Amino acid sequence: MKMSRLMNETVREAPSVTEVKGHELLLRAGFVRQVAAGVFSYLHLGQRALQKLEAIMRQEMDALGGQEIKMPLVHPAALWQASGRWYEIDAELGRLVDRNGRSLTLALSHEETLAELARQEIRSYRQLPQLAYHIQTKWRDDPRPRAGLIRSREFTMLDSYSLDADDAGLAAQYQAHYDAYFRIFARCGLPVLAVEADVGMMGGTQADEFMYLTPIGEDTLLLCDGCGYRANRQVATFRKPETGGDTQAMQFVAELVVGEEKLERVVTAVLAHHSQLNETKLVHLLDAQRLRPTADQATDLWLVDDGVTGWSGQVDKVADIAAAQDGDACTSCGQPLRTVRAVEVANIFKLGTRYSRTMGVTFVDAHGVAQPIVMGSYGIGVTRLLACLAEQHHDAAGLVWPVAIAPYQVHLLALRGGLETAVSLYNDLQQAGIDVLFDDREERPGVKFNDADLIGLPLRLTLSQRSLAAGGVEVKIRGDGETAVVPLNDLLNHVTAWLAEQ
RNA sequence: CGGGGCAUGGCGCAGUUUGGUAGCGCGCUUCGUUCGGGUCGAAGAGGUCGUCGGUUCAAAUCCGGCUGCCCCGACCA
Numbered sequence: 053m054k055m056s057r058l059m060n061e062t063v064r065e066a067p068s069v070t071e072v073k074g075h076e077l078l079l080r081a082g083f084v085r086q087v088a089a090g091v092f093s094y095l096h097l098g099q100r101a102l103q104k105l106e107a108i109m110r111q112e113m114d115a116l117g118g119q120e121i122k123m124p125l126v127h128p129a130a131l132w133q134a135s136g137r138w139y140e141i142d143a144e145l146g147r148l149v150d151r152n153g154r155s156l157t158l159a160l161s162h163e164e165t166l167a168e169l170a171r172q173e174i175r176s177y178r179q180l181p182q183l184a185y186h187i188q189t190k191w192r193d194d195p196r197p198r199a200g201l202i203r204s205r206e207f208t209m210l211d212s213y214s215l216d217a218d219d220a221g222l223a224a225q226y227q228a229h230y231d232a233y234f235r236i237f238a239r240c241g242l243p244v245l246a247v248e249a250d251v252g253m254m255g256g257t258q259a260d261e262f263m264y265l266t267p268i269g270e271d272t273l274l275l276c277d278g279c280g281y282r283a284n285r286q287v288a289t290f291r292k293p294e295t296g297g298d299t300q301a302m303q304f305v306a307e308l309v310v311g312e313e314k315l316e317r318v319v320t321a322v323l324a325h326h327s328q329l330n331e332t333k334l335v336h337l338l339d340a341q342r343l344r345p346t347a348d349q350a351t352d353l354w355l356v357d358d359g360v361t362g363w364s365g366q367v368d369k370v371a372d373i374a375a376a377q378d379g380d381a382c383t384s385c386g387q388p389l390r391t392v393r394a395v396e397v398a399n400i401f402k403l404g405t406r407y408s409r410t411m412g413v414t415f416v417d418a419h420g421v422a423q424p425i426v427m428g429s430y431g432i433g434v435t436r437l438l439a440c441l442a443e444q445h446h447d448a449a450g451l452v453w454p455v456a457i458a459p460y461q462v463h464l465l466a467l468r469g470g471l472e473t474a475v476s477l478y479n480d481l482q483q484a485g486i487d488v489l490f491d492d493r494e495e496r497p498g499v500k501f502n503d504a505d506l507i508g509l510p511l512r513l514t515l516s517q518r519s520l521a522a523g524g525v526e527v528k529i530r531g532d533g534e535t536a537v538v539p540l541n542d543l544l545n546h547v548t549a550w551l552a553e554q
Numbered sequence: 555c556g557g558g559g560c561a562u563g564g565c566g567c568a569g570u571u572u573g574g575u576a577g578c579g580c581g582c583u584u585c586g587u588u589c590g591g592g593u594c595g596a597a598g599a600g601g602u603c604g605u606c607g608g609u610u611c612a613a614a615u616c617c618g619g620c621u622g623c624c625c626c627g628a629c630c631a
Contacts (some may be wrong), residue, residue: 065566498591
């Protein structure tokens with residue numbers, strides 16, 4: 053691609069809307085443009101990088117025996133009503149009505165659609181197991197998009213869905229995805245940590261989240277250096293310390309959804325004085341949809357944390373409802389837990405029969421008996437991954453893409469006296485199958501160098517009178533700044549060999 | 555949804571306190587100059603000051619409604 057034809061203006065100053073470095077650089081280098089809050093266009097370089105990410109994901113999913121499919125962005129409300137999520141999920145679900153008055157939803161996720169597909173296609177245990185995946189746009193009307201692509205409302209996900217006859221089959225596919233996801237992140241160049249997680253709005257029985265550790269993350273993790281325990285704060289357990297008997301009480305209205313009905317119960321939570329409430333634990337205990345604080349109402353249910361001693365008031369239930377904090381003791385080994393911030397880039401769920409039971413997705417087993425299909429769902433936030441990669445791979449001058457995901461592999465710069473040679477080199481490189489971004493613009497050297505640093509392609513090739521006088525092409529590695537002059541007739545080999553090493 | 559902030563040319567900002575009809579830097583166009591780290595000079599183009607209404611002889615500036623965007627919290631892949 054010639055830069056003279058690229059609709060890709062780089063900007064020198066940081067746009068005022070950016071708060072995190074990765075977002076700033078993606079905007080300045082011309083990878084993305086914001087269209088509305090949490091909604092983005094991907095310019096050519098951004099789209100290329102996304103395609104690289106998606107190619108890696110396809111390879112790894114195909115290697116698991118996955119079949120790529122594509123499910124729609126718009127779903128009939130009936131599917132979501134059947135699973136119950138139409139009623140359970142509030143304003144995050146994009147709802148619309150078509151010209152004939154039919155209710156539709158925008159794809160917040162695709163469990164319902166896949167379950168419906170399975171209901172139509174799967175009859176017998178002989179057709180199981182199955183693995184289908186797709187890469188598709190999602191809409192979640194997040195109450196507060198932030199940090200660019202890290203938390204947007206419209207985003208792209210890789211979703212994989214497994215269908216099995218039993219829990220053992222699910223466990224195998226779950227483990228296969230667990231391993232495959234690590235391979236995907238390793239190939240993309242993003243360090244991640246898998247942690248125990250809440251199942252959240254997906255439902256199901258078990259979940260792990262793949263976390264990119266960064267101070268700009270909005271999840272808090274608890275890690276144990278003693279035994280390796282690691283969990284999202286939402287589910288993290290810890291040894292309750294001895295307390296002096298001081299307690300605190302907090303009152304909530306718990307909103308429950310039973311079928312299409314909404315119910316409310318007033319709950320008072322009692323905690324040790326120094327504890328913090330873990331609302332996720334409380335929500336699960338109550339089987340509630342959400343909580344909102346209240347005060348001075350007649351309590352329907354008294355919940356006391358299992359770390360409380362000396363509570364003499366009413367008790368309806370004792371359970372773990374406290375949030376683990378930095379320095380709390382690990383449940384299994386007693387070492388102090390530490391907290392870190394992280395961005396969730398992927399998650400995997402054992403859905404079990406949560407969707408197949410509610411939506412009537414069954415198969416006939418070997419004994420001729422209808423059974424609910426056992427499902428798993430596995431997702432990677434593709435656009436969020438791009439944002440994390442920009443966050444992870446940059447320096448003061450700009451982005452520094454790993455070869456595997458760089459929108460182009462080399463950045464060819466033609467300076468004074470080098471244009472003619474550069475043009476023929478551009479053709480040679482492309483014929484050799486190398487992705488080249490060619491800066492053929494009439495700009496001063498400084499502009500080209502700075503843009504090249506900002507865009508951050510792995511190799512920079514400079515052709516000029518000076519380089520030719522020195523013996524050929526200047527080759528500069530973006531990552532470590534190492535430069536060398538390579539003779540023209542050796543360049544193709546040099547570049548190919550270097551790329552192959554990465 | 556609660557709290558805070560912002561909205562002036564493509565981008566970043568000043569001007570608003572104290573009302574008098576819009577300015578700076580970058581970018582863009584043309585010419586010259588320079589040519590390996592965002593050269594230098596000259597001449598240009600480009601703005602219903604988010605929007606609707608009010609006050610006033612006069613509103614970017616004062617008042618009110620609305621919209622959009624950002625940040626903190628709640629929430630969330």
